[in-house]
Amino acid sequence: MHPQDDDEEIIYVSKSELKRDANEAADLGKELMDLDPGQLDKIPLDDDLRAAITLANRIRNKHEGFRRQRQYVAKLMRQVDHQPIVEALNKLKNLHAQETVKLHQAEQWRDRFLKDGNDAVQAFIEQYPGVDIQRLRQALRLALKEKAANKPPKYFRELFQIVKEQLTHQ
Template sequence: MEEPGELKKSRTQLKKEAIALQKIGEKLVQLSDEQIRRMDLTTRLIEAISDIRPMTSRGARRRQMQYIGSLMRDVDVAPIEQALLEIEQGEYQRARDFHRLEAWRDRLVDGDDEAMMEILDALPKADRQRLGQLVRSARKEKQNNKHPKSARNLFRYLRDLAE
């Protein structure tokens, strides 16, 4: 029963909250099994998430998402939202690092020697001779209009150094 002085939520407010929980559930469904295992979720919620994956029928998926939303009403959502935010930020950071490495590789292949100094400063484990060798072979392939095998090798080398 209600406490004195506590306002009763309107049906619209309850529906909005249910939809918000369902949207969080949709994000959870998109995560890998490993990411879900790391979260503190109930067994029933984990089972409901794994049950929706093989479903192809729109109606069945919609009903299952509503079920996931109803299960989430009994769970503290704040830690789940925090974990989802951390996952999204980690993916954003990985994509940003990937693009930075691609830009360095492209600048090196295009003849920007300043990029070499940036890399050597940012990645102290870099071997100057190995890096120079990969850059020379990538430039040679580009001049001869060959497949960029050396450019891929250069990118892999930079990626391995960054990890």
């Protein structure tokens, strides 16, 4: 034995582990193909992989071509470092979850306005002092009139937009 052989460590990777890694790469590729173009732009991908994913999305309706393209994307995914891609995907998912929470909060505020009236408006103004108070009160007044007259919910939506803007700016 040579002295340098002791320094080299042979790492054995089982066939099952290789298959698991390949399946994870394929699943990650499928997840990337499900993103819309704006979201895909936020993911750090090399040019070949980005082009392959874009082509896969274009031929999605052509079953056999799409299947082969999906396999090609999986092959390319096995050759890249997954960590930055996974981190960017997690960040995108978290942003989506945060946006969903804000929309639910806006709906809750709007419902509270319609139920409690000026008390709810005053509570909202205290919590969000930057809101256009006149616009908020006017939208509430008109939304209540709409509801009473059974008209289309134009100001009901306006009320939601005012609240959503404030939640987004905070």
